[in-house]
Each structure stands twice: as structure tokens, then as C-alpha cells.
Amino acid sequence: DAAKVKQYVDAGGIAIIKLDNNMGTSLLNAFGGKGSVTSGRATPATLTNSHEINNGIFGNATNVQLFGFASSGRVLTSQLADDSEVLSTQGNVAQVFLTGQDNRAIFFWDEGVFRNSRVSGNIINTPQEIALHNYISYMLRKKGL
Secondary structure (H helix, E strand, O other): OHHHHHHHHHOOOOEEEEOOOOOHHHHHHHOOOOOOOEEEEOOOEEOOOOOHHHEEOOEEOOOOEEOOOOEEEEEEHHHOOOOOEEEEEEOOEEEEEEEOHHHOEEEEOOHHHHOOOOOOOOOOOOHHHHHHHHHHHHHHHHHOO
16 A cells, blocks of 8 residues: 555654666655556666765775666656665666655665566675665665664
8 A cells, every 4th residue: 555655764764765667656746746557678777876875884886787677657757756866877767766754765776686687696785786785775874773
């Protein structure tokens, strides 16, 4: 239930949200976005270097490409809530962005970033793993953990 996820974030929780065209629209709209999430082909997201999230405890992930898996959700940057902070775009498509109360919700264009072949083994050593672990640790700090 998208409203419950939003309520949880508003109450101080954190959320890592994947966009897809099945339930992504309700989540996007619950967080103040506009319109519908459409589907498209997954392409790598290159992380911008303008946010502290990219240079975290696990290393520097500035300009790292995140690779997804198969199809993905598409949202234009113009559809985002005004308080959103975009971390990666492909043209005018937002691929990774923070939004919600105190930016405690992070949206990914493709859930495949967590299961791509660039995420493997038990050592945090690939650029994609470094970026994802920085994102998770950043969100946990937002929660105060």
C-alpha cells in the first residue's frame, strides 16, 4: 500500500523503492510525483558527483554506472515532487532520486541494480556494490541508526 509506505517515511522510516509500471505509479504519486510510471529498457545510470551519498563509508562511487536488469520504470524529471533530489538521469528520465520527508525515500528505476551480475560474492569490491552500500548506509544514517 503506497499510502502506508509514505506514512512510514513521514514518521521517520526509510524506504528503498523500485519503480515499475505495475505499482510504481501509486508510489510515485504517494510521494508527490505526477503522472504515470511507464516501462522501458534498462540502461546504466551514471551517478552524479553532486551528492554526499556517492562518496560514503564504502568508498567513492562518483561517476559509477549502475546497471539494471531487463525492463524498468520510466519517470520524467518533470514528474517528480518539488522536494526530490535527482542522483542520476538519462536525458530527462530520472533513474535514481531521493524524495519524501527529509529525503528518506530513495527510488531506483530498476530493481535489477540489486541483482545484476556486477553484484556478486561476499566482498564489497565492485563499483556497483560500493555505490549500493553507500546508499544503504546513507539511508540508515538518515534513520539515525
